[in-house]
Amino acid sequence: MLHNNLKLLAYQLEGPGIPVDPVNPVSTLEKIISSIIGFFSLVAILWFAIQIVLAAFKYISSEGDKSKVEEARKSITNGVLGISIALIAIFLVSLVANLLGIKDALNLQTQFQKLIVK
Numbered sequence: 001m002l003h004n005n006l007k008l009l010a011y012q013l014e015g016p017g018i019p020v021d022p023v024n025p026v027s028t029l030e031k032i033i034s035s036i037i038g039f040f041s042l043v044a045i046l047w048f049a050i051q052i053v054l055a056a057f058k059y060i061s062s063e064g065d066k067s068k069v070e071e072a073r074k075s076i077t078n079g080v081l082g083i084s085i086a087l088i089a090i091f092l093v094s095l096v097a098n099l100l101g102i103k104d105a106l107n108l109q110t111q112f113q114k115l116i117v118k
Helices: 002-010 025-060 066-100 108-115
Strands: none
């Protein structure tokens, strides 16, 4: 009976995908923030890439209508600006993380590995 109680006390709860490091909780916070930033960066780039493809389809299917062409052109411009801003943001976050000494702030390879269900 005593042995079972000790097992229960030694059990450690962990959240999904969140590593728990009781010795160094700062590294855990770094990993959580890195995962969140990496995930949203990936989502932003995919979102704007899809917007560019849809705007290109609008441009092709505008059939010479000047208002539709102008609307598609604005959509393409907005998509390109969105991707540019997302990439600049990733670069700046990575730069600041390196200056602060945070390693692998935006390691996309680990982000993809976390998304794959094993």
